[in-house]
Amino acid sequence: MIEHQLVLIIALILAICVLIMVSQRVKVAYPIMLVLGGVAMSFIPGMPRFNINPDLIFLVFLPPILYEAAYYNSWKELWRWRRIIGSFAFIVVFITALVVGFIANTFIPGFSVALGFLLGGIVSPPDAVSAATIMKFVKVPRRISAILEGESLFNDASSLIIVKFALIAIGTGQFVWYQAATSFIWMVIGGAGVGVLLSYVLIKLHKWLPMDENIDTMFTILSPYVMYISAETVEASGVLAVVSGGLYFSYRRILIVGSSSRLRSEHVWNFLIFLLNGMAFLLIGLDMPEIMMGLKEDGVSLWMATAYGLLITMALVVIRMGAAFSAVFITRFMSKFITVADSRKQGYAGPLVLGWTGMRGVVSLAAALSIPLYIPDTQIAFPERSLVLYITFMVITLTLIFQGLTLPVLLKMVKLPNYDDHMSHAEAQRIIRIGMAQASLDFLERNNMCEDIPHSAVLNNLVNHWNELLESEGSATLYDEVVRKTYREILEEQRLWLNKLNNENERVDEELVRHFIHRIDLEEERLLKE
Incomplete structure (x- = not known):
């Protein structure tokens, strides 16, 4: 049994390498190729069924991916664009969840407001890996990439908080707003506090204890897991703990470790993130037969489920476009009262590109998979679970393929202005x-x-x-x-x-x-x- 699992893991890694080489050959972003490849592989006769454990993604995949993104992010750019990043990471995610909840409740039979809100929270956060990978094929202004990278660091946390509260509302049948507000504040402040505190402790350990390159590298790999587990233990946001800890460690990195450790850990992290991202996107495609089987068992029409997926996907695109263009007008209006990062009149190109980079990814699938089979403390099957999973899969696949393949074309068609944020x-x-x-x-x-x-x-x-x-x-x-x-x-x-x-x-x-x-x-x- 163990030998079979090992052979399967080796085969999946080999498939990841082959698919990424093919994507480089045909100049297509590798997340798109991995999802399509996973779907194709899932129909190979004899291919084992993949029932992905959400804890595997939340605990194994998510902490290092977020930590690496935070570590290599620019704190300076985050602070400069903090208002628009905060708006997209929290306000836009919340608005998206509300609108999707209303649409699902109105057009999808059997969807309550709470269930629609749950679906909205699941599909609301765009995936940074997809957008960042696609934008490597074309040159974009630094401010666009900085806003996308910063947004992706925090929108996962806000969407997962929404999912948590929606699950509680569905399970209990009620929503106590002041309890939810208190819990939300603790999850945000507690998560950020745990991350910074543990990062500070780890930095002190770096200074007090004798460490070589191998131990330094191992410490950086273990850090996100320690932060995530510690925050979740005290019912705070593990995602925010990892992000805040990674940002703090990045800010202090020059004063902590030596050149040998930095060079060694850089190579190790590049390989680790390459493997985790590749495995995550491949598993999305491989999970399709299991999701379709759930639809069949629940008696849900595949055609109708696909139509619902198209409806939610179009809604997400429209909402993000509206948010991107609204941000321009709001910024210009607020510039009369406060100092903003850039008060100059902006054209349509920047908001158009920012609005089109709404590809969803592994966090949405993990959140959907975390829906329990039964309502907690009961034997009642969780309502419309298989349909939520299928709609989420449709959203991920459609945004990756449609927006992902057309984004390079869009970037070549529109003329992005020279924002002059940085000197040459x-x-x-x-x-x-x-x-x-x-x-x-x-x-x-x-x-x-x-x-x-x-x-x-x-x-x-x-x-x-x-x-x-x-x-x-x-x-x-x-x-x-x-x-x-x-x-x-x-x-x-x-x-x-x-x-x-x-x-x-x-x-x-x-x-x-x-x-x-x-x-x-x-x-x-x-x-x-x-």
């Missing part, structure tokens, strides 16, 4: 090179090392290199231990200066700063191996 890369690189050179020279002067420079050919060459602002980092071999130590201290000073620049200058793109920090890490790694 050439200008930013010039400022960074000058600043790093000046920080290095200031460090030598501050520590009275200038007198020793003529006695070391390596340091002398480096000083000349910084003075001339050359881009080449040089290839001299550093055999002298004193020179090694000095150079490593200079590299650390450069990292600290880059971190300060990123925090103080909002017009410098954080991705570029991270690129230079990565180059410094590589230089330090080369230095350690010589």
